[in-house]
Amino acid sequence: MARLLNRLTTQPTHFTLALKIALLSGMVAFSTASFADEPLKEGITPATDASQIPTAAKLRKETVVAGISEPQGIFNPYFFVNGWDENVTNVIFSRLIDWDSHGKLVPGLAESWTISPDNKVYTIKLRPNLTFSDGSPLTAEDVAFTLTVLYDPKYDGDTDITLANIAGGAEYKAGKAESVSGLKVIDAQTLQVTTSQPGATTLAKIGGPVLSKAYYGKGYQRGNLDYLRTLHGKPLGNGPYIYDKYIPGQEIRFHANTHFYRGTPPTPRFIYRVTNPSTNFQLFQTGETDYDAFTSRPDDIEQLKMLGFANINLYGSSDYSKVEFNVHRPALQDAKVRQALIYGLDRQKLIDVVYQGYGKVAIEPIAPISWAYNADGVNPYKYDPAQAKKLLDEAGWKPGPDGIRVKDGKRLELTLLVSKKVLNDALIPIAKENWQQIGVLLKPQVVDFNALMSQRKAGNYDLASFSTSTLNDPHDGVWDYYSTEAKESGYNNPQVDKLINEGNAELDTEKRKPIYHQLYKVLADDPPVILLGYREILSASSARVTGFKPDIYNGLTGSLPDVKIVK
Amino acid sequence: MGNFILRRRLQTVPMLLLASLIIFMLFAKTPGDFIDGNITLTAARAAELKAIYGLDQPLFTRYLHWLGQLLRGDLGFSLQYQIPVSQLLNQYIWNSFLLASVALVFYWGIGLAVGIASALKPNSLFDHVVSVVVFAAMSFPTFFLCLLLIKWFAVDLHWLPVGGMTNTGSDESGWAWVMQVAAHLALPVLALVMLQAGSLTRYFRASMLDVVKMDFIRTARAKGLRERTVIFKHALRNALLPIITLLGFELPGLFSGAIITEKVFNWPGAGHIHIDSLAARDYPVLMGFTLFLAVLTIVGNLIADVLYAWADPRIRVR
Numbered sequence: 001m002a003r004l005l006n007r008l009t010t011q012p013t014h015f016t017l018a019l020k021i022a023l024l025s026g027m028v029a030f031s032t033a034s035f036a037d038e039p040l041k042e043g044i045t046p047a048t049d050a051s052q053i054p055t056a057a058k059l060r061k062e063t064v065v066a067g068i069s070e071p072q073g074i075f076n077p078y079f080f081v082n083g084w085d086e087n088v089t090n091v092i093f094s095r096l097i098d099w100d101s102h103g104k105l106v107p108g109l110a111e112s113w114t115i116s117p118d119n120k121v122y123t124i125k126l127r128p129n130l131t132f133s134d135g136s137p138l139t140a141e142d143v144a145f146t147l148t149v150l151y152d153p154k155y156d157g158d159t160d161i162t163l164a165n166i167a168g169g170a171e172y173k174a175g176k177a178e179s180v181s182g183l184k185v186i187d188a189q190t191l192q193v194t195t196s197q198p199g200a201t202t203l204a205k206i207g208g209p210v211l212s213k214a215y216y217g218k219g220y221q222r223g224n225l226d227y228l229r230t231l232h233g234k235p236l237g238n239g240p241y242i243y244d245k246y247i248p249g250q251e252i253r254f255h256a257n258t259h260f261y262r263g264t265p266p267t268p269r270f271i272y273r274v275t276n277p278s279t280n281f282q283l284f285q286t287g288e289t290d291y292d293a294f295t296s297r298p299d300d301i302e303q304l305k306m307l308g309f310a311n312i313n314l315y316g317s318s319d320y321s322k323v324e325f326n327v328h329r330p331a332l333q334d335a336k337v338r339q340a341l342i343y344g345l346d347r348q349k350l351i352d353v354v355y356q357g358y359g360k361v362a363i364e365p366i367a368p369i370s371w372a373y374n375a376d377g378v379n380p381y382k383y384d385p386a387q388a389k390k391l392l393d394e395a396g397w398k399p400g401p402d403g404i405r406v407k408d409g410k411r412l413e414l415t416l417l418v419s420k421k422v423l424n425d426a427l428i429p430i431a432k433e434n435w436q437q438i439g440v441l442l443k444p445q446v447v448d449f450n451a452l453m454s455q456r457k458a459g460n461y462d463l464a465s466f467s468t469s470t471l472n473d474p475h476d477g478v479w480d481y482y483s484t485e486a487k488e489s490g491y492n493n494p495q496v497d498k499l500i501n502e503g504n505a506e507l508d509t510e511k512r513k514p515i516y517h518q519l520y521k522v523l524a525d526d527p528p529v530i531l532l533g534y535r536e537i538l539s540a541s542s543a544r545v546t547g548f549k550p551d552i553y554n555g556l557t558g559s560l561p562d563v564k565i566v567k
Numbered sequence: 568m569g570n571f572i573l574r575r576r577l578q579t580v581p582m583l584l585l586a587s588l589i590i591f592m593l594f595a596k597t598p599g600d601f602i603d604g605n606i607t608l609t610a611a612r613a614a615e616l617k618a619i620y621g622l623d624q625p626l627f628t629r630y631l632h633w634l635g636q637l638l639r640g641d642l643g644f645s646l647q648y649q650i651p652v653s654q655l656l657n658q659y660i661w662n663s664f665l666l667a668s669v670a671l672v673f674y675w676g677i678g679l680a681v682g683i684a685s686a687l688k689p690n691s692l693f694d695h696v697v698s699v700v701v702f703a704a705m706s707f708p709t710f711f712l713c714l715l716l717i718k719w720f721a722v723d724l725h726w727l728p729v730g731g732m733t734n735t736g737s738d739e740s741g742w743a744w745v746m747q748v749a750a751h752l753a754l755p756v757l758a759l760v761m762l763q764a765g766s767l768t769r770y771f772r773a774s775m776l777d778v779v780k781m782d783f784i785r786t787a788r789a790k791g792l793r794e795r796t797v798i799f800k801h802a803l804r805n806a807l808l809p810i811i812t813l814l815g816f817e818l819p820g821l822f823s824g825a826i827i828t829e830k831v832f833n834w835p836g837a838g839h840i841h842i843d844s845l846a847a848r849d850y851p852v853l854m855g856f857t858l859f860l861a862v863l864t865i866v867g868n869l870i871a872d873v874l875y876a877w878a879d880p881r882i883r884v885r
Contacts, residue, residue: 249835
């Protein structure tokens with residue numbers, strides 16, 4: 001019986017939902033007070049008292065342990081399904097080209113690269129004497145092999161290489177060519193990649209992790225990738241650490257790679273231990289982990305501070321949350337109605353309630369940490385119910401007898417698709433109340449994420465709330481609004497299309513900046529979505545180790561080559 | 568008896584077929600599929616992937632394909648773990664089985680002991696104290712109880728580990744390994760026993776007290792048998808009859824994992840893969856695992872029936 005109850009409590013019930021809403025409205029009242037006392041600054045707040053380091057941690061002389069949520073055991077950088085496995089592959093595999101902490105591309109395994117004046121031909125030069133962790137050489141052949149596999153018709157991983165538009169890729173995929181003609185190995189250290197059209201994200205797509213042709217390519221034939229699956233649990237890479245062992249549901253072990261191109265990492269062993277948000281603090285507190293991510297709530301931060309031995313890292317995420325308009329709906333075709341809905345929503349209150357000081361209201365589809373972020377002259381849509389009412393009046397929606405606006409006999413009723421998460425728990429009551437005041441009736445529908453996406457695809461919605469995934473390039477933040485990609489929402493603005501194309505065709509960061517700035521202004525005037533917020537990410541490391549400098553583009557794995565145990 | 572078992576076994580075949588159909592339809596009709604949840608995909612790429620996974624096929628074709636696989640003893644291939652479903656389940660269900668069976672031994676033991684003690688001396692002080700303790704434990708919310716146990720025994724007292732199944736990075740084997748696992752088992756088992764013992768204790772107690780009131784017990788006592796013999800030989804066997812059915816139903820639960828308890832204690836059990844697979848719409852895992860549980864339920868029922876028939880010959884005659 002108790003087991004049955006367990007199952008029930010994992011499902012949201014009307015009661016728990018009502019309770020949450022009640023709690024949240026309580027939080028609205030208190031939120032201003034709770035983060036008034038010195039919020040944590042972005043960056044690293046060092047530990048105050050290293051003597052508090054737990055004994056269990058001190059006993060581990062050569063091993064650093066970091067928490068991870070749900071690895072699934074697919075340790076191949078091009079085949080994993082969830083981001084946790086990506087965290088694992090990042091330890092084992094290095095990228096050709098890395099990101100710096102602002103999302104700019106910097107050399108990795110590739111020493112340098114040149115791009116032809118028409119932005120279509122990339123010549124990538126590898127560092128000399130690169131090897132895989134087994135000592136075998138890493139050459140341009142391996143890079144070409146890696147990219148070829150991504151064009152295989154049976155390739156079912158997450159990387160969509162077709163967006164890189166490598167010449168001859170489509171022919172190879174369709175079986176019309178024996179190899180991808182755009183990939184040319186000049187010599188062991190140089191690869192030339194020819195693309196059919198310029199693309200800002202192309203270099204990052206080409207510059208990913210490298211698979212060993214000798215190891216992963218043994219027996220490769222076009223259209224047959226099944227054999228690769230047997231290697232998912234036996235990765236061979238070239239990253240800072242070498243994979244040792246995976247114990248499902250418990251831990252993943254690594255040891256330092258003496259062949260690592262930046263030199264052997266100072267810590268001999270590294271372990272990912274499976275933790276979860278309900279007990280990861282206790283595991284960190286008792287010294288069973290040296291590093292873990294936590295929610296950026298004032299309570300959690302206070303607890304971490306009280307431990308004394310925690311170096312607290314706070315950094316901005318690169319995703320953003322949004323409510324998408326279904327522009328197919330007659331009422332939402334009018335930009336004035338969409339603008340009114342943004343003016344009429346107190347997003348500052350929403351962000352304060354949800355992130356309690358550790359999040360910002362979003363005003364453009366890129367996070368502030370990116371080089372492309374520039375809020376100058378972009379309409380911030382400050383909460384202004386009067387302006388919202390004025391816009392609705394102008395659009396012809398007049399208040400009906402019960403206060404809900406009516407036009408041509410139709411009431412302004414909107415459905416909102418949401419999945420269960422903290423942001424949405426707060427969004428529903430706030431949006432409902434705010435919009436009621438300007439004469440819009442909101443009908444929320446809580447479904448799970450896949451159901452939300454499927455209903456959205458079927459067009460069964462007026463508004464849909466979801467967040468983007470982590471965005472590395474400003475193009476990733478806007479491609480969704482391109483008319484041919486926005487089939488679900490029906491958003492179509494030729495000027496937006498033009499600017500997205502321009503931004504994607506230009507590869508020089510300085511020249512891209514004004515294009516995106518212009519694009520963000522246009523998107524604000526003809527909004528495809530209500531931008532909600534950017535969040536901040538909190539992690540902590542024990543004072544026992546130094547060198548953790550996480551940021552959203554590199555995560556903790558970017559620091560691994562420098563992580564040291566303090567003697 | 569052999570005839571009875573054979574007949575009961577034949578009845579399970581249509582039941583399994585029906586179960587497979589219901590399970591398939593239930594999951595296939597849930598809105599959203601494995602690809603839908605990935606928002607980074609362009610429409611063209613999503614269509615390509617659906618074709619690779621066969622998700623673009625009509626429902627009936629997909630069901631027949633799945634059924635064909637099942638008949639060959641193949642549970643399919645997990646989309647999100649990229650390994651055969653049977654291999655995936657094998658990684659996790661034995662841990663759940665270990666945790667659940669150790670807990671089961673304890674709470675059945677407690678249930679039986681309390682039931683017998685109550686029958687011996689109903690409404691005694693012991694009876695009352697046990698009832699209060701057991702009900703108090705049962706009324707905690709699972710999540711809260713687990714966290715409380717962690718706070719007391721792991722964080723404050725440092726007696727037991729916070730979670731997991733073995734020490735991080737440990738390469739122990741043999742006895743040392745057993746001791747480690749036992750230490751990690753202690754808290755989750757304690758939590759499960761506290762949560763489960765209550766209802767069972769109440770059930771056993773009621774069952775024993777019912778039997779003790781019956782005429783044949785009075786007859787046994789009148790014959791001058793010792794109280795011990797009356798309770799353990801005559802009353803207990805009869806009180807166990809309804810409980811056998813209950814035991815049959817425990818079988819699927821041993822493998823399915825106590826979701827919240829396993830999650831809080833980071834126990835590498837099967838509970839969370841069920842939840843994850845549902846969130847990710849990993850149909851092969853969902854269907855394979857649910858079907859496995861359906862089979863266990865049917866088998867559990869079968870075992871209960873056979874035990875029942877063994878304990879009460881009247882059933883076999885029908």
